Amino acid sequence: MLQQPHIPLAQARKFSVAPMMDWTDRRCRFLHRLLTRHSLLFTEMVTSAAIVHGDVERHLRFDPIEQPVALQLGGSDPVELAQAIRLAEPFGYAEINLNVGCPSDRVQSGRFGACLMAEPTLVADCVRAMRDATDRPVTVKCRIGIDDQDTEQSLDRFADAMVQAGVDALYVHARKAWLKGLSPKENRTIPPLDYDRVHRLHTRLSPLPVMINGGLETLEAAEAEMAHMDGVMLGRAAYHTPMLLAEVDRRFFGSTDEVITLEAVMRAMADYAEREQGAEGTRINSITRHMLGLANGLPGARHFRQILSVDACKPGAGPEVILRALEAVNRPRLAEAV
Incomplete structure (x- = not known):
């Protein structure tokens, strides 16, 4: 049985595998952990309502070997999010992350995901309630903006609200989400990437940890972003070509272990x-x-x-x-x- 070393969370955030709905379940995470022992792994997004009103064990159980693993929640009700976190507390997740970036229709209809970027005050209330419910780090994953928002002013306003609410870190997808006119699949490729905007946000918010996500398809591209950010997050590239994760520990964490075959x-x-x-x-x-x-x-x-x-x-x-x-x-x- 694989023995997972203790990895400090701040170190693990240097490279993470993105939460992906219907993909990053516990079986996927077991595979990814075989390939990289140091990276931060994420659950697929679980709604606070599903945890509060559903099968807690089925939604939250994971193998300790997966650690460090972050629980990503979807929701916009501060009371319900806090309740979900209290139910999740015994499972021992490394951090709790709030999804403010998913553009899917079913997410919008539930008033969570990327549409919440238009409501920074509400998201800040959610973060405060989440922090009050746990001693674990509470983080947010967002986009650089939605629809016709000005990505300079609106992103700064959103990020400032998160900082004031006491967020522990931000993960920023370097694309806008167009909630009107683009499908979720199109939102992953059509809105242009703006890494420079995320770099500026990172500089502005320092020393708050800010990680970048979106469009990174190779370890070379991820390494280039390391010069500007506290960490990088890969999603579909890691899922579709998982063996690239076998190189991560040596390349980004200085591991001297043999690369797994x-x-x-x-x-x-x-x-x-x-x-x-x-x-x-x-x-x-x-x-x-x-x-x-x-x-x-x-x-x-x-x-x-x-x-x-x-x-x-x-x-x-x-x-x-x-x-x-x-x-x-x-x-x-x-x-x-x-």
Whole structure:
């Protein structure tokens, strides 16, 4: 079993994997933790209402190996957010993060996510209530603005309200969110990136930690941002090409540990799948769906993905599916070496 070292939160924030709805569940985070032992991981966004009125254990349970892991909440009711945090307290998350950046329709209809950038006073009230409910750090993830907002004045006004409310750190997606006229998918690519605006905010708010997110697709791009920011956050690049995370600890945290190999990852995930299936009857595809990009760029990668996506859904599928996928990339590589 992987023994996770204690990583100070301020250090872990130097590199984090973004919260992604329907993706960064606990099984995804277990995989990512195999690849990077020092980075900060995030849950997918969980609404305060789901925690308060739903199955607390299902929403909040995680493996201690995932630490440091941050809980991201969605909501705009200070009382309900505080109640959700009190329910989350026994689980021991490293920090609590409030989502003020998601542009999806279902988020807007619930009055949380990016639309809250138009209501900095309300968000500040939420942060205060959250801080009163926990001794853990409370942070906010936001955009540089929404719709027709002036990103200079409105972002400064929003950030100042967060600072006055006692926020411990900000994660800033370097794009506006256009809530009128663009889909959530379009909001991830069409609004132009403005890293310079986030750099200026970081300088202005120093020494408050400010991390940057948005459009960073390589470790080289992330490293370039390290010169300006307290940390970087990668999302879809880390999810779709997870093996890049295997280089993070050496590159950004000075680790001297050997970089984990694809074979070691696959065997560890097979062991994990066996435990999960035995203990809870977990469907193997709920684990393998997060592993599809592990072999990207290798001979046999297409067959690898097919096994993990198709064969893992078949009745009776078990951990052997993961090992069979490993063989699909090992055979062509061995043939090349002969």
